[in-house]
Amino acid sequence: MPLSILGVIPARYASSRFPGKALVSIGGKTMLQHVWERASQSRYLTSVVIATDDERIRSAAQEFRARVVMTREDHVSGTDRVAEAASASNAQIVVNIQGDEPMLDPAAIDAAILGLLENDDVPMGTLKKHIEHAADITDPNVVKVVTDHYGNALYFSRSPIPFARGGPGEPVDYFKHIGLYVYRRDFLLGYSDLPVGPLEQAERLEQLRALENGYKIRVMETEYDSLGVDTPEDWERVSVLYERTAVIHAMGQAPVQAMDK
Secondary structure (H helix, E strand, O other), rough: OOOOEEEEEEEEEOOOOOOHHHOOOOOOOHHHHHHHHOOOOOOOOEEEEEEEOEEEHHHHHHHOOOOOEEEEOOOOOOOHHHHHHHOOOOOOOEEEOOOOOOOOOHHHHHHHHHHHHHHOOOOOEEEEEEEOOOOHHOOOOOOOOEEEOOOOOEEEEOOOOOOOOOOOOOOOOOOEEEEEEEEHHHHHOHHHHHOOOHHHHHHOOOHHHHOOOOOOOOEEEOOOOOOOOHHHHHHHHHHHHHHHHHHHHHHHHOOOOOOOO
């Protein structure tokens, strides 16, 4: 039986900082459609669904023929919404795809999936990118990650890790955590039942729950740098970048269209 890998895009309408952001227009399409089309270009995903609790999002998603799973309204996190959607499928591997990254690179999804396909003993995977801007190292909104020799996460933090004891001139590689997650189905369905530890509480980072409970997280390196839309200002910035990219594609090559799954 072939391996079934499900991509789930959790989408809420009632975003606290930017209500309705999933349905804002970027280049003539909703942000949600952009994410769905890019996720549908992944080589390894066998299906993609949108998980929501809002009829407006369901209606918009059906206009571009996306599969939609209606979920409960009381989920405290996107992970819980993804888990409910996954529970109705028989997928062995589930990918949590952020619904506010309209310029998502499909290759990043594939890289994260490979982390699990190549390691049977790892229940969860994610991504990291080399930090190129010094300001990101000390920015608490940029989550950093350190890994062992095998690519497993040692820790995630909002602080600069590792600490450069020798000072600013010491050559240290810092990596940004890219918040795309891959789970084995059974692990995902039981994730919300794992005890919340003091590290997760202190850092406000949900992925630390896996580490605090003794589970491995495989971290694959990518060149993709996430550009999420959390505020109207982010929307304006991404829209400008999208239009600029569209012009480059028009001058060089046609953009790749989403494949039907």
